[in-house]
Amino acid sequence: MxxxxxxxxxxxxxxxxxxxxxxxxxxxxxxxxxxxxxxxxxxxxxxxxxxPSKTRKAPQPKLKPVPEAAVSAVGETLREQGMAAPPVGSGTTFLQAKTANEVLKAQERRIRLQKLKGELIDRARALSLVFRLARQERDVWVNWPARAAALMAADLGVEPAAMQKVLEKHVRAQLDDLAEVKPDLR
Structure with missing residues:
Protein backbone atom coordinates (compact mmCIF):
# COMPACT_ATOMS: atom_id res chain seq x y z
CA MET A 1 0.00 0.00 0.00
CA PRO A 52 -12.68 28.19 5.15
CA SER A 53 -15.87 29.51 6.74
CA LYS A 54 -17.42 26.03 6.59
CA THR A 55 -14.57 24.11 8.18
CA ARG A 56 -14.47 22.97 11.73
CA LYS A 57 -11.51 24.49 13.40
CA ALA A 58 -9.76 22.56 16.09
CA PRO A 59 -10.96 23.93 19.39
CA GLN A 60 -8.39 26.26 20.87
CA PRO A 61 -8.04 25.78 24.59
CA LYS A 62 -9.39 28.79 26.40
CA LEU A 63 -6.65 29.61 28.83
CA LYS A 64 -7.48 32.17 31.42
CA PRO A 65 -4.72 34.27 32.88
CA VAL A 66 -3.81 33.17 36.37
CA PRO A 67 -4.13 35.95 38.94
CA GLU A 68 -0.84 37.08 40.44
CA ALA A 69 -2.29 36.44 43.91
CA ALA A 70 -2.69 32.75 43.08
CA VAL A 71 0.85 32.49 41.74
CA SER A 72 2.26 34.23 44.80
CA ALA A 73 0.19 31.95 47.06
CA VAL A 74 1.78 28.92 45.40
CA GLY A 75 5.25 30.38 45.98
CA GLU A 76 4.41 31.27 49.58
CA THR A 77 3.13 27.76 50.30
CA LEU A 78 6.24 26.18 48.81
CA ARG A 79 8.54 28.51 50.80
CA GLU A 80 6.65 27.71 54.05
CA GLN A 81 7.45 24.06 53.45
CA GLY A 82 11.13 24.76 52.72
CA MET A 83 10.80 23.97 49.02
CA ALA A 84 12.13 25.89 46.05
CA ALA A 85 9.66 28.56 44.96
CA PRO A 86 9.71 30.42 41.66
CA PRO A 87 11.00 34.00 41.73
CA VAL A 88 8.23 36.59 41.69
CA GLY A 89 7.03 37.31 38.16
CA SER A 90 8.76 34.33 36.54
CA GLY A 91 5.70 32.07 36.49
CA THR A 92 4.94 28.83 38.19
CA THR A 93 5.27 25.41 36.66
CA PHE A 94 2.42 22.94 36.77
CA LEU A 95 4.49 20.68 39.02
CA GLN A 96 5.07 23.50 41.52
CA ALA A 97 1.37 24.37 41.55
CA LYS A 98 0.42 20.72 41.98
CA THR A 99 2.93 20.33 44.82
CA ALA A 100 1.57 23.45 46.55
CA ASN A 101 -1.96 22.11 46.12
CA GLU A 102 -1.02 18.78 47.70
CA VAL A 103 0.73 20.57 50.59
CA LEU A 104 -2.36 22.71 51.20
CA LYS A 105 -4.64 19.66 51.10
CA ALA A 106 -2.42 17.92 53.65
CA GLN A 107 -2.46 21.01 55.88
CA GLU A 108 -6.24 21.21 55.59
CA ARG A 109 -6.61 17.54 56.54
CA ARG A 110 -4.32 18.04 59.53
CA ILE A 111 -6.40 21.02 60.70
CA ARG A 112 -9.65 19.06 60.31
CA LEU A 113 -8.17 16.21 62.32
CA GLN A 114 -7.00 18.59 65.05
CA LYS A 115 -10.52 20.08 65.21
CA LEU A 116 -12.04 16.63 65.50
CA LYS A 117 -9.63 15.77 68.31
CA GLY A 118 -10.52 19.02 70.07
CA GLU A 119 -7.00 20.42 69.77
CA LEU A 120 -8.19 23.50 67.84
CA ILE A 121 -10.84 26.03 68.71
CA ASP A 122 -12.85 28.47 66.63
CA ARG A 123 -11.03 31.81 66.29
CA ALA A 124 -14.23 33.92 66.49
CA ARG A 125 -15.31 32.09 69.62
CA ALA A 126 -11.88 32.53 71.22
CA LEU A 127 -11.90 36.27 70.46
CA SER A 128 -15.37 36.56 71.92
CA LEU A 129 -14.30 34.77 75.10
CA VAL A 130 -11.17 36.89 75.51
CA PHE A 131 -13.20 40.06 75.00
CA ARG A 132 -15.82 38.94 77.55
CA LEU A 133 -13.15 38.03 80.12
CA ALA A 134 -11.37 41.37 79.64
CA ARG A 135 -14.65 43.24 80.08
CA GLN A 136 -15.43 41.31 83.27
CA GLU A 137 -11.99 42.06 84.68
CA ARG A 138 -12.35 45.75 83.78
CA ASP A 139 -15.74 45.89 85.54
CA VAL A 140 -14.25 44.31 88.67
CA TRP A 141 -11.46 46.92 88.71
CA VAL A 142 -13.90 49.81 88.13
CA ASN A 143 -15.96 48.71 91.15
CA TRP A 144 -12.97 47.94 93.37
CA PRO A 145 -12.23 51.50 94.64
CA ALA A 146 -15.77 51.84 96.05
CA ARG A 147 -15.37 48.61 98.03
CA ALA A 148 -11.76 49.04 99.15
CA ALA A 149 -11.65 52.81 99.78
CA ALA A 150 -13.46 52.72 103.17
CA LEU A 151 -11.23 49.91 104.47
CA MET A 152 -8.03 51.58 103.30
CA ALA A 153 -9.17 54.99 104.61
CA ALA A 154 -9.79 53.48 108.06
CA ASP A 155 -6.33 51.87 108.05
CA LEU A 156 -4.67 55.15 107.07
CA GLY A 157 -6.91 57.46 109.06
CA VAL A 158 -8.05 59.56 106.06
CA GLU A 159 -11.42 60.62 104.67
CA PRO A 160 -13.09 57.65 102.79
CA ALA A 161 -14.49 59.88 99.99
CA ALA A 162 -11.05 61.36 99.26
CA MET A 163 -9.48 57.89 99.32
CA GLN A 164 -12.10 56.57 96.87
CA LYS A 165 -11.53 59.51 94.52
CA VAL A 166 -7.75 58.93 94.46
CA LEU A 167 -8.15 55.17 93.96
CA GLU A 168 -10.65 55.67 91.10
CA LYS A 169 -8.28 58.11 89.40
CA HIS A 170 -5.35 55.65 89.52
CA VAL A 171 -7.44 52.60 88.57
CA ARG A 172 -8.90 54.45 85.55
CA ALA A 173 -5.40 55.49 84.45
CA GLN A 174 -4.25 51.87 84.70
CA LEU A 175 -7.30 50.64 82.75
CA ASP A 176 -6.66 53.25 80.04
CA ASP A 177 -3.10 51.94 79.67
CA LEU A 178 -4.37 48.36 79.45
CA ALA A 179 -6.97 49.35 76.82
CA GLU A 180 -4.14 50.27 74.45
CA VAL A 181 -2.78 46.71 74.54
CA LYS A 182 -4.12 44.83 71.52
CA PRO A 183 -3.85 41.04 71.71
CA ASP A 184 -2.43 39.39 68.59
CA LEU A 185 -4.23 36.06 68.24
CA ARG A 186 -2.61 34.76 65.07
Missing part, protein backbone atom coordinates in the same frame (compact mmCIF):
# COMPACT_ATOMS: atom_id res chain seq x y z
CA UNK A 2 1.55 3.26 -1.18
CA UNK A 3 -0.57 5.76 0.78
CA UNK A 4 -3.02 5.80 3.65
CA UNK A 5 -6.22 3.87 4.13
CA UNK A 6 -9.53 5.73 4.52
CA UNK A 7 -9.39 5.21 8.30
CA UNK A 8 -5.80 6.42 8.59
CA UNK A 9 -6.48 9.52 6.50
CA UNK A 10 -9.68 10.26 8.43
CA UNK A 11 -7.74 10.10 11.71
CA UNK A 12 -5.01 12.33 10.24
CA UNK A 13 -7.39 15.11 9.14
CA UNK A 14 -9.87 14.78 11.99
CA UNK A 15 -12.88 13.69 9.91
CA UNK A 16 -15.04 10.60 9.92
CA UNK A 17 -14.41 7.69 7.59
CA UNK A 18 -17.78 8.39 5.95
CA UNK A 19 -16.69 11.95 5.15
CA UNK A 20 -13.52 10.60 3.53
CA UNK A 21 -15.58 8.09 1.52
CA UNK A 22 -17.82 10.93 0.25
CA UNK A 23 -14.76 13.02 -0.64
CA UNK A 24 -13.31 10.00 -2.45
CA UNK A 25 -16.54 9.47 -4.41
CA UNK A 26 -16.69 13.15 -5.49
CA UNK A 27 -13.01 13.28 -6.46
CA UNK A 28 -11.87 15.59 -3.62
CA UNK A 29 -9.20 13.10 -2.54
CA UNK A 30 -6.12 12.11 -4.60
CA UNK A 31 -5.59 8.35 -4.91
CA UNK A 32 -2.52 6.26 -5.68
CA UNK A 33 -2.64 3.50 -8.26
CA UNK A 34 -3.41 0.88 -5.58
CA UNK A 35 -6.47 2.85 -4.34
CA UNK A 36 -4.76 4.22 -1.21
CA UNK A 37 -4.92 7.92 -0.43
CA UNK A 38 -2.07 10.30 -1.27
CA UNK A 39 -2.15 12.33 1.95
CA UNK A 40 -0.01 15.30 0.88
CA UNK A 41 -1.79 15.80 -2.47
CA UNK A 42 -5.22 15.25 -0.86
CA UNK A 43 -4.48 17.83 1.85
CA UNK A 44 -3.55 20.38 -0.82
CA UNK A 45 -6.67 19.59 -2.88
CA UNK A 46 -8.92 19.80 0.17
CA UNK A 47 -7.36 23.14 1.17
CA UNK A 48 -8.10 24.59 -2.30
CA UNK A 49 -11.63 23.22 -2.55
CA UNK A 50 -12.81 23.85 0.97
CA UNK A 51 -14.55 27.05 2.00
Missing amino acids: EGLSERQYAARVGLSRGAIQKAKATGRVVLHGDGSIDAVASDALRAEATD
Whole structure:
Protein backbone atom coordinates (compact mmCIF):
# COMPACT_ATOMS: atom_id res chain seq x y z
CA MET A 1 0.00 0.00 0.00
CA GLU A 2 1.55 3.26 -1.18
CA GLY A 3 -0.57 5.76 0.78
CA LEU A 4 -3.02 5.80 3.65
CA SER A 5 -6.22 3.87 4.13
CA GLU A 6 -9.53 5.73 4.52
CA ARG A 7 -9.39 5.21 8.30
CA GLN A 8 -5.80 6.42 8.59
CA TYR A 9 -6.48 9.52 6.50
CA ALA A 10 -9.68 10.26 8.43
CA ALA A 11 -7.74 10.10 11.71
CA ARG A 12 -5.01 12.33 10.24
CA VAL A 13 -7.39 15.11 9.14
CA GLY A 14 -9.87 14.78 11.99
CA LEU A 15 -12.88 13.69 9.91
CA SER A 16 -15.04 10.60 9.92
CA ARG A 17 -14.41 7.69 7.59
CA GLY A 18 -17.78 8.39 5.95
CA ALA A 19 -16.69 11.95 5.15
CA ILE A 20 -13.52 10.60 3.53
CA GLN A 21 -15.58 8.09 1.52
CA LYS A 22 -17.82 10.93 0.25
CA ALA A 23 -14.76 13.02 -0.64
CA LYS A 24 -13.31 10.00 -2.45
CA ALA A 25 -16.54 9.47 -4.41
CA THR A 26 -16.69 13.15 -5.49
CA GLY A 27 -13.01 13.28 -6.46
CA ARG A 28 -11.87 15.59 -3.62
CA VAL A 29 -9.20 13.10 -2.54
CA VAL A 30 -6.12 12.11 -4.60
CA LEU A 31 -5.59 8.35 -4.91
CA HIS A 32 -2.52 6.26 -5.68
CA GLY A 33 -2.64 3.50 -8.26
CA ASP A 34 -3.41 0.88 -5.58
CA GLY A 35 -6.47 2.85 -4.34
CA SER A 36 -4.76 4.22 -1.21
CA ILE A 37 -4.92 7.92 -0.43
CA ASP A 38 -2.07 10.30 -1.27
CA ALA A 39 -2.15 12.33 1.95
CA VAL A 40 -0.01 15.30 0.88
CA ALA A 41 -1.79 15.80 -2.47
CA SER A 42 -5.22 15.25 -0.86
CA ASP A 43 -4.48 17.83 1.85
CA ALA A 44 -3.55 20.38 -0.82
CA LEU A 45 -6.67 19.59 -2.88
CA ARG A 46 -8.92 19.80 0.17
CA ALA A 47 -7.36 23.14 1.17
CA GLU A 48 -8.10 24.59 -2.30
CA ALA A 49 -11.63 23.22 -2.55
CA THR A 50 -12.81 23.85 0.97
CA ASP A 51 -14.55 27.05 2.00
CA PRO A 52 -12.68 28.19 5.15
CA SER A 53 -15.87 29.51 6.74
CA LYS A 54 -17.42 26.03 6.59
CA THR A 55 -14.57 24.11 8.18
CA ARG A 56 -14.47 22.97 11.73
CA LYS A 57 -11.51 24.49 13.40
CA ALA A 58 -9.76 22.56 16.09
CA PRO A 59 -10.96 23.93 19.39
CA GLN A 60 -8.39 26.26 20.87
CA PRO A 61 -8.04 25.78 24.59
CA LYS A 62 -9.39 28.79 26.40
CA LEU A 63 -6.65 29.61 28.83
CA LYS A 64 -7.48 32.17 31.42
CA PRO A 65 -4.72 34.27 32.88
CA VAL A 66 -3.81 33.17 36.37
CA PRO A 67 -4.13 35.95 38.94
CA GLU A 68 -0.84 37.08 40.44
CA ALA A 69 -2.29 36.44 43.91
CA ALA A 70 -2.69 32.75 43.08
CA VAL A 71 0.85 32.49 41.74
CA SER A 72 2.26 34.23 44.80
CA ALA A 73 0.19 31.95 47.06
CA VAL A 74 1.78 28.92 45.40
CA GLY A 75 5.25 30.38 45.98
CA GLU A 76 4.41 31.27 49.58
CA THR A 77 3.13 27.76 50.30
CA LEU A 78 6.24 26.18 48.81
CA ARG A 79 8.54 28.51 50.80
CA GLU A 80 6.65 27.71 54.05
CA GLN A 81 7.45 24.06 53.45
CA GLY A 82 11.13 24.76 52.72
CA MET A 83 10.80 23.97 49.02
CA ALA A 84 12.13 25.89 46.05
CA ALA A 85 9.66 28.56 44.96
CA PRO A 86 9.71 30.42 41.66
CA PRO A 87 11.00 34.00 41.73
CA VAL A 88 8.23 36.59 41.69
CA GLY A 89 7.03 37.31 38.16
CA SER A 90 8.76 34.33 36.54
CA GLY A 91 5.70 32.07 36.49
CA THR A 92 4.94 28.83 38.19
CA THR A 93 5.27 25.41 36.66
CA PHE A 94 2.42 22.94 36.77
CA LEU A 95 4.49 20.68 39.02
CA GLN A 96 5.07 23.50 41.52
CA ALA A 97 1.37 24.37 41.55
CA LYS A 98 0.42 20.72 41.98
CA THR A 99 2.93 20.33 44.82
CA ALA A 100 1.57 23.45 46.55
CA ASN A 101 -1.96 22.11 46.12
CA GLU A 102 -1.02 18.78 47.70
CA VAL A 103 0.73 20.57 50.59
CA LEU A 104 -2.36 22.71 51.20
CA LYS A 105 -4.64 19.66 51.10
CA ALA A 106 -2.42 17.92 53.65
CA GLN A 107 -2.46 21.01 55.88
CA GLU A 108 -6.24 21.21 55.59
CA ARG A 109 -6.61 17.54 56.54
CA ARG A 110 -4.32 18.04 59.53
CA ILE A 111 -6.40 21.02 60.70
CA ARG A 112 -9.65 19.06 60.31
CA LEU A 113 -8.17 16.21 62.32
CA GLN A 114 -7.00 18.59 65.05
CA LYS A 115 -10.52 20.08 65.21
CA LEU A 116 -12.04 16.63 65.50
CA LYS A 117 -9.63 15.77 68.31
CA GLY A 118 -10.52 19.02 70.07
CA GLU A 119 -7.00 20.42 69.77
CA LEU A 120 -8.19 23.50 67.84
CA ILE A 121 -10.84 26.03 68.71
CA ASP A 122 -12.85 28.47 66.63
CA ARG A 123 -11.03 31.81 66.29
CA ALA A 124 -14.23 33.92 66.49
CA ARG A 125 -15.31 32.09 69.62
CA ALA A 126 -11.88 32.53 71.22
CA LEU A 127 -11.90 36.27 70.46
CA SER A 128 -15.37 36.56 71.92
CA LEU A 129 -14.30 34.77 75.10
CA VAL A 130 -11.17 36.89 75.51
CA PHE A 131 -13.20 40.06 75.00
CA ARG A 132 -15.82 38.94 77.55
CA LEU A 133 -13.15 38.03 80.12
CA ALA A 134 -11.37 41.37 79.64
CA ARG A 135 -14.65 43.24 80.08
CA GLN A 136 -15.43 41.31 83.27
CA GLU A 137 -11.99 42.06 84.68
CA ARG A 138 -12.35 45.75 83.78
CA ASP A 139 -15.74 45.89 85.54
CA VAL A 140 -14.25 44.31 88.67
CA TRP A 141 -11.46 46.92 88.71
CA VAL A 142 -13.90 49.81 88.13
CA ASN A 143 -15.96 48.71 91.15
CA TRP A 144 -12.97 47.94 93.37
CA PRO A 145 -12.23 51.50 94.64
CA ALA A 146 -15.77 51.84 96.05
CA ARG A 147 -15.37 48.61 98.03
CA ALA A 148 -11.76 49.04 99.15
CA ALA A 149 -11.65 52.81 99.78
CA ALA A 150 -13.46 52.72 103.17
CA LEU A 151 -11.23 49.91 104.47
CA MET A 152 -8.03 51.58 103.30
CA ALA A 153 -9.17 54.99 104.61
CA ALA A 154 -9.79 53.48 108.06
CA ASP A 155 -6.33 51.87 108.05
CA LEU A 156 -4.67 55.15 107.07
CA GLY A 157 -6.91 57.46 109.06
CA VAL A 158 -8.05 59.56 106.06
CA GLU A 159 -11.42 60.62 104.67
CA PRO A 160 -13.09 57.65 102.79
CA ALA A 161 -14.49 59.88 99.99
CA ALA A 162 -11.05 61.36 99.26
CA MET A 163 -9.48 57.89 99.32
CA GLN A 164 -12.10 56.57 96.87
CA LYS A 165 -11.53 59.51 94.52
CA VAL A 166 -7.75 58.93 94.46
CA LEU A 167 -8.15 55.17 93.96
CA GLU A 168 -10.65 55.67 91.10
CA LYS A 169 -8.28 58.11 89.40
CA HIS A 170 -5.35 55.65 89.52
CA VAL A 171 -7.44 52.60 88.57
CA ARG A 172 -8.90 54.45 85.55
CA ALA A 173 -5.40 55.49 84.45
CA GLN A 174 -4.25 51.87 84.70
CA LEU A 175 -7.30 50.64 82.75
CA ASP A 176 -6.66 53.25 80.04
CA ASP A 177 -3.10 51.94 79.67
CA LEU A 178 -4.37 48.36 79.45
CA ALA A 179 -6.97 49.35 76.82
CA GLU A 180 -4.14 50.27 74.45
CA VAL A 181 -2.78 46.71 74.54
CA LYS A 182 -4.12 44.83 71.52
CA PRO A 183 -3.85 41.04 71.71
CA ASP A 184 -2.43 39.39 68.59
CA LEU A 185 -4.23 36.06 68.24
CA ARG A 186 -2.61 34.76 65.07
